[in-house]
Amino acid sequence: MRKAESHFIIVRPTDSGYSSKDAATASLNACRAIVVDIKRHVDNVSDRDMNIETEYVCSHCGSAWTERSTEYNGGCCDEDEKGTRETASATAAT
Numbered sequence: 277m278r279k280a281e282s283h284f285i286i287v288r289p290t291d292s293g294y295s296s297k298d299a300a301t302a303s304l305n306a307c308r309a310i311v312v313d314i315k316r317h318v319d320n321v322s323d324r325d326m327n328i329e330t331e332y333v334c335s336h337c338g339s340a341w342t343e344r345s346t347e348y349n350g351g352c353c354d355e356d357e358k359g360t361r362e363t364a365s366a367t368a369a370t
């Protein structure tokens with residue numbers, strides 16, 4: 277056995293944004309439409325395996341989500357840090 281190369285294509289719709297629940301739905305629907313179109317017709321490719329994958333990103337800057345929290349991504353951007361300060365203030369006030 278030896279190390280071998282394997283190649284694949286990642287198709288990522290980029291026109292739906294990341295800032296709202298509707299954008300997430302639009303992105304998923306775009307992926308589903310792309311899968312249907314690829315399955316319908318790709319020249320010189322007789323078989324392919326396609327999966328729609330989900331990745332989690334910051335709704336403000338689009339950075340990969342790396343934290344267990346759903347509200348704080350380790351300070352990936354100013355808005356992420358700002359949201360944490362506002363949450364801490366609201367908790368302290370109650």
Ligand SMILES: [Zn+2]
Nearest residue numbers: 334337352353
């Ligand atoms: Zn961010």
